Amino acid sequence: MKRALQTTLLYGLLCVGVVLTLLPLLWMVSASLMPSGEANAIPPRLLPSHVTFEHYRDLFTRLNLGRYTLNSVYLATTITSIAVLLNAMAGYAFAKLPFRGRDRTFQLLLAALVIPGQVSTLPLFLMLKGFGLVNTYWGVVIPGMASIFGIFLVRQYAQSIPDSILDAARIDGAGELRIFRSFVLVLCLPVLVTLGIFTFLGVWNDFLWPLIVLTDRDLYTLPVALANLVGEHVQDTELMMAGAVLTVLPVLVLFVALQRYYLAGIMAGSVKE
Template sequence: MKPGRKIILNIIVVLIAVATFLPFLWMISASFMQAGESNSYPPKLIPDNFTTEHYENLFGRLNLTTYIINSLLISLGVTFFSLILNSMSGYAFAKYRFAGKKKLFSLLLSSMIIPGQVTMLPVFLTLKNIGLINTYWAIIVPGMASIFGIFLIRQFAMSIPDSLIESAKIDGAGDVEVYLKIILPLCRPILLTLGIFTFMGTWNDFLWPLIVMTDSSMYTLPVALANLMGEHVQDTELMMAGSVITILPVVIVFLLLQKYYIKGIMMGSVKG
C-alpha cells in the first residue's frame, strides 16, 4: 500500500464529515446571532454579538412550549401503545400455531408496498366523523400498531427457545404470564429498537400531523416550524433557533441509544 493513499482517503473522509456537519454548525451559530446578522457575506460561523433572544422569543411570545408538549405526548403515546400491541402480535406470529398464519403474515408484509398516502383521506374522514380531529388520538390511534413493528418483533421472538416457554407452561404459567414474565424481558433489546424507531418517526413526521391538526394549539413541532416559516421567512436567526429546538430531542435520543437504532436498520434489511 502506498502511504499517500492512506492520507488521501482520510482527507476525503474528513471532508465528507465537514459537509455533513456544516449545515448543523451554521444552524446552531446563526441561532445565537442578532437579527439580521446571519445575512452577511461571506457567511459567518461565529456570532459577533452572542444573544439568546430568539430562544426567549420562541418560548415566550411564540408559545413553543405548547408544541413541544404536543410532540412529546403524541410521540410517547404512539411509542407506548405500539410497543404493547406490536410485541403481542409479533410474539403470536413467532410462536403460536394457527391455521392461515403464513398467509396472514405474508399478506401483511406484501401490503407494505402500498404507500401510506393512499389511506389518508378515508382515515381523515373517519376521524372527523368520530370527532378525533385536533386531538392527540388522531395521531396515536392509527399509529398504535404497525406491520413493520410486528415484523421486527417476530424476527426477534423466533430466536427465543421453545423450551423456555414449555417449561414455564409446565410450571403452570398461563399465556399472559408467559408473555409478561418471559417474552417481554427477553425482548428488551428489540423493544428498545422499535421504541426508538417509533418515537423518532412520530416526532419527525410531518404530513399526517399537518392534516389532522388544523387548530394551531394542537400543532406538533414540525408543523409549527413550517407554519412559523410562512410568517417569519426573513427572520433567519429565529428560524434557526426553532430548528435547533426541533432537532435536539431526536439527536439526543439517537446519540444515547444509537446501538439499538443501528441494529434495527440491519434487522429491517435482513429479510426485506
C-alpha cells in the same frame, strides 16, 4: 510511500465528508445564537459576533413553542408506548403462538408493505372526521398504534426465543399473559428498544399526518409549528434556526445515546431473505 498516500487520501476524503455533513447542522446552531440580522450578512458569518439566547427566549415566550414541544413529547411517548406493546404482542404471536390462518395473514401483511401510506391518507381523514377525532390528539395516535414493520421486526427477533423456556413456564402453570410479561418482554428487550426508538423518531419527525389532522394551533407538533412559523417569520433567520435546533436536538440526542439499537434495527429490517 504508496500506502502513506492512500491513508492520507482516505482520511482526507472522510474529513471532507464530515465537514459537508455537519456544516448545515453546525451553521443552524451557530445562526440560532446570532444577534438579529447577523445571519443575513455579506459576507456570510460562520460564528456569532456574540452569543445570544434571545431567539430561544422569544420562541418560548412570544411564540408558544413550549406548548408545541410538549405536544410532540406527549404524542411521541403515547404512540411509542402503545405501538411497542401491540406490536410486541402480535410479533410474538406470529413467531411463537400458532393460530388459524396465521401464516397466510403474515404473508398478506408483508404484501401490504408495498402500498404507499399516502393512499390511505384521504379516506382515513374522512373516517376520523366521522368519529369526531379530527383536531384531537387521538386522531394522530390511533393510526400509529400498530405497524406492519413493527410486527415484522419483533417476529424476527422472537423466533430466537427457545421453546423450552416457554414450555417450562407453562408446565409450572404460568398463564400466557404471565409468560408474555415475565419472559417474552424481557427476552425481547433489545428489539423492543429498537422498535421504540424507530417509532419515537418517526412520530417526532412526521409531518404530513399531523399537518392534516391537527388544525387547532394549540395542538400543533414541532414540525407543523415550525413550517407554520416559516410562513410568518421568513425574514427572521435567527429565530427560524432556533426553532429548527429545538426540533432537531431531541432526536439527535436520543439517537446518539441509543444508536447501537437503532443501527441494529436497520440491519434486521434489511435482512428479509
